[in-house]
Amino acid sequence: MRSPKDFFAPLAVGAPDPPRQIPVLPSRMIHFFDPGNEKMATKVPGIAPQVDVLLGNLEDAIRADRKEAARNGLVRIAKSVDFGRTQLWTRVNSLDSPWVLDDLITLVTEIGDRLDVIMVPKVEGAQDIHYVDRLLAQLEARAGLTRPLLVHAILETASGVANVEEIAGASPRMQGISLGPADLAASRRMKTTRVGGGHPGYLVRTDPVGEELDEGRTTYQQDLWHYTVARMVDACAMHGILPYYGPFGDIRDTVACEDQFRNAFLLGCVGAWSLHPAQIEIAKKVFSPAPRDVAWARKVIGAMGDGTGAVMIEGKMQDDASVKQCRVVAELADALAARDPELAEAYDAATEEALAE
Numbered sequence: 001m002r003s004p005k006d007f008f009a010p011l012a013v014g015a016p017d018p019p020r021q022i023p024v025l026p027s028r029m030i031h032f033f034d035p036g037n038e039k040m041a042t043k044v045p046g047i048a049p050q051v052d053v054l055l056g057n058l059e060d061a062i063r064a065d066r067k068e069a070a071r072n073g074l075v076r077i078a079k080s081v082d083f084g085r086t087q088l089w090t091r092v093n094s095l096d097s098p099w100v101l102d103d104l105i106t107l108v109t110e111i112g113d114r115l116d117v118i119m120v121p122k123v124e125g126a127q128d129i130h131y132v133d134r135l136l137a138q139l140e141a142r143a144g145l146t147r148p149l150l151v152h153a154i155l156e157t158a159s160g161v162a163n164v165e166e167i168a169g170a171s172p173r174m175q176g177i178s179l180g181p182a183d184l185a186a187s188r189r190m191k192t193t194r195v196g197g198g199h200p201g202y203l204v205r206t207d208p209v210g211e212e213l214d215e216g217r218t219t220y221q222q223d224l225w226h227y228t229v230a231r232m233v234d235a236c237a238m239h240g241i242l243p244y245y246g247p248f249g250d251i252r253d254t255v256a257c258e259d260q261f262r263n264a265f266l267l268g269c270v271g272a273w274s275l276h277p278a279q280i281e282i283a284k285k286v287f288s289p290a291p292r293d294v295a296w297a298r299k300v301i302g303a304m305g306d307g308t309g310a311v312m313i314e315g316k317m318q319d320d321a322s323v324k325q326c327r328v329v330a331e332l333a334d335a336l337a338a339r340d341p342e343l344a345e346a347y348d349a350a351t352e353e354a355l356a357e
């Protein structure tokens with residue numbers, strides 16, 4: 001019988017030990033591609049060095065009669081392409097679909113040693129993660145894998161949001177959670193018809209001046225996703241896993257995409273999905289801290305010594321809590337700079353300038 005003490009014990013004889021810590025690797029953009037689409041597949045080797053995560057999508061956006069082609073395409077690509085340090089993820093079909101069992105059996109058996117993370121859509125509660133967890137352990141044991149696969153849940157059902165804390169803590173394999181605004185909107189019976197982003201009708205309006213109700217009243221569009229993203233971030237932080245904003249469907253609107261990504265970044269998300277090559281650079285820009293913020297963070301950390309007490313820098317009080325925030329930014333910058341010499345140079349130049357001021 002399993003007790004809570006067995007949380008980190010393998011769920012099948014011969015399966016690798018589940019991870020004790022989730023690796024915090026750069027994952028600013030999870031780039032989606034259809035592995036059964038020849039044109040997209042040929043672009044994968046060229047895109048791999050530009051992105052942190054490549055994800056072979058098998059679920060929504062893949063036609064029912066192309067599901068097998070996508071699955072087989074992913075196996076072929078995973079076996080033949082050198083991804084370097086770029087992670088390879090997949091999104092399998094939903095747990096109630098006719099495809100998911102074959103997705104998991106084929107992928108773990110054929111390319112389980114190449115895959116890093118399996119994204120599970122439409123997760124409703126911990127029971128969905130427990131099912132995948134056990135099945136993965138059985139398949140890993142059969143395939144002789146020595147490294148456990150990680151699991152990522154999409155938050156895209158009303159019950160998933162209600163159960164987000166238990167989902168985040170359902171298994172040591174849980175790597176992270178992404179917001180799925182399109183299915184979530186449908187599940188909640190929201191009256192939007194978009195994939196992520198805001199809506200001009202969701203707003204607040206200033207009070208009327210005098211008797212005139214129609215004039216001089218400014219409106220401010222509100223963020224439809226604030227509550228869900230904030231809840232997801234808290235659930236992930238509580239369980240030591242990583243939160244992500246999901247897709248932004250208006251590919252043409254690069255400006256609003258950047259805004260949506262930045263809101264998520266500021267609230268604690270580590271990355272977002274790129275659905276089209278045009279969104280890769282947006283995610284890279286937004287989810288890499290700005291050089292001036294890195295310079296400021298390093299300056300505060302330097303001035304705070306052992307991190308206790310209070311100091312004044314440029315008129316702003318700094319203490320234990322602000323230095324902790326600065327460490328979050330500086331540590332992320334260091335991790336990204338270790339892989340990206342251009343960023344490293346930009347961070348160092350900005351820091352030198354800030355320290356000279």
Ligand SMILES: CC(=O)SCCNC(=O)CCNC(=O)[C@H](O)C(C)(C)COP(=O)(O)OP(=O)(O)OC[C@H]1O[C@@H](n2cnc3c(N)ncnc32)[C@H](O)[C@@H]1OP(=O)(O)O
Binds near residue numbers: 047195275
């Ligand atoms: C709600 C959700 O579940 S979101 C997640 C599911 N959705 C997805 O995964 C969608 C992934 N993206 C796509 O399918 C496509 O980008 C689409 C359908 C949105 C647009 O595709 P297109 O109409 O071909 O766009 P466009 O003409 O601008 O593409 C330009 C080039 O980039 C390629 N391209 C487009 N998207 C991608 C991609 N995600 N990865 C790699 N290459 C891509 C196209 O094949 C095209 O190549 P070409 O220049 O050789 O012809």
Ligand SMILES: CC(=O)C(=O)O
Binds near residue numbers: 060154246
């Ligand atoms: C991301 C996703 O699957 C959705 O928005 O529905």
Ligand SMILES: [Mg+2]
Binds near residue numbers: 156
């Ligand atoms: Mg969805």
